[in-house]
């Protein structure tokens with residue numbers, strides 16, 4: 001049986017999410033791949049390490065792709081982004097700007113800022129969204145690993161709810 005490439009790259013995104021959690025930031029990772037299944041870039045959430053609220057995994061991967069993503073956009077090459085979590089509205093916008101043609105993620109983000117399906121559902125930029133294939137939650141076991149990372153994140157001192165508790169107690 002041929003090894004599932006979507007699974008292979010999602011596992012790589014999950015690995016980036018694990019590294020992010022180890023650096024005390026949101027456990028989200030992303031990988032961008034070209035038509036030949038070559039890895040163009042990897043990214044992970046860098047919000048806390050970089051003190052940059054826009055440093056999401058998908059944005060990080062797009063930035064790390066540098067001129068490769070621009071060349072792919074000009075030539076109309078089919079890039080795929082794999083993320084461990086459903087992209088937020090900001091990252092969804094960046095994905096459309098980058099002309100990425102396929103988006104695959106491990107876990108829908110209904111409670112948080114998951115925005116891809118909501119934005120697609122509004123039919124705003126319908127023509128743009130029509131050009132992007134969307135594959136949410138293809139593998140249950142990998143999805144559960146991402147859920148586990150988020151549960152661990154909820155216990156992290158940098159998690160926003162935990163930071164707020166400190167502020168309420170008069171700290172920071």
Ligand SMILES: [Zn+2]
Nearest residue numbers: 056087088091
């Ligand atoms: Zn995002």
